[in-house]
Amino acid sequence: MKAFNISDYKVSKKVIIEETATKVDLGASEDEIKDALRTTRKDLAKFQDTMYAHGKYAALICLQGxxxxxxDSLIREVFEEFNSRGVVVHSFKTPSKNELKHDYLWRHYIALPQRGKFGVFNRTHYENVLVTRVHPEYILNENLPNITKVSDIDESFWQQRFEQINAFEKTLSENGTIIFKFFLNISKEEQKHRLLRRLNKKEKNWKFSPGDLKERKLWDEYMECYEAVLNNTSTEYAPWYIIPSDSKKTARYLVSKILYETMTSYKDIKEPELAPEIEAKISEYKEQLKNE
Structure with missing residues (x-):
């Protein structure tokens, strides 16, 4: 398998979506990629055990696409080896009436992972500058001051939201949350193939919604919004990674590798040492148990 640098996938300069790759050749067969994922996810799960014992960092993984x-399948495959106490997944749907009574970041804030744990946001706070930007009428449901009609929602509104999100993530980072943001980049042709698969396979029919086709017609609008998100909210403390995702196996491996290499670069994350008075009596404690 070809070696790769995770910085190749990090957004560090202006992005033009139509110029980004949806496929990448890792120089390996599907079975080899699957084996590499299996190894990396085991290593990542072992590291999470150490992070849990250390107890000073959390990891937040944001998935958009x-x-x-x-x-969904990426979450299942990448975190398969994790102790259930070590990872919490939140899938954010349409805001509830209660959630709409708070600011748009509130429901995400209360779902953040505790120190020592991984939290996965399946769709994220970025829906508030993606779906709502394509459908600005949704903003009216937030009952915001000075926003009474769609024409009140101008470019300065979206820029303000980008600034608010950056500030939100900066606060998290400064308080020990390591943030990863992954844009799973698929082609329109690949989406067509996957939607047809949902329709052709009876066991996949439940995943299909006519709304999928309505949103597909807005593909270009969504790409413009993703481009704005990537260019306005990729920071050193909360970077975006663009993951070529026409191959699910490749995407899963890339995400797992980026997570593992980044997390293990934090050299202060290690298991705490025993208190000297306990360590000095380990042999005594062993004997007590053996002699029960």
């Missing part, structure tokens, strides 16, 4: 991009 068009319908059928593979978010």
């Amino acid at each position: 068009m319908d059928t991009a593979g978010k």
Whole structure:
């Protein structure tokens, strides 16, 4: 398998979506990629045990992508080896009446992972500058001051939201949350193939919604909004990674590798040492148990 640098996928300069790759050749067969994922996810799960014992950092993984991009299966495959106490997944749907009574970041804030744990947001706070930007009428449901009609929602509104999100993530980072944001980048042709698969396979029919086709017609509008998000909210403390995702196996491996290499770069994350008075009596404690 070809070696790769995770910085190749990090957004560090202006992004033009139509110029970004949806496929990448890792120089390996599907079975080899699957084996590499299996190894990396075991290493990542072992590291999480250490992080849990250390107890000073949390990891937040944000997954965004068009319908059928593979978010659900990626979560299942990448975190398969994790102790259930070590990872919490939140899938954010349409805001409830109670959530709409708070600011748009509130429901995400209360779902953040505790120190020592991984939290996965399947769709994220970025829906508030993606779906709502394509459908600005949804903003009216938030009952915001000075926003009474769609024409009140101008470019300065979206820029303000980008600034608010950056500030939100900066606060999290400064308080020990390591943030990863992954855009699962699929082609429109690949989405068509996956939607057809949902319709052709009876066991997949439940995943299909006519709304998927309505949103697909807005593909270009969504790409413009994703481009704005990537260019306005990728920071050193909360970077975006664009993951070529026409191959689900490749996308899963890339995400797992980026997570593992980044997390293990934090050299202060290690298991705490025993208190000297306990360590000095380990042999005594062993004997007590053996002599029960």
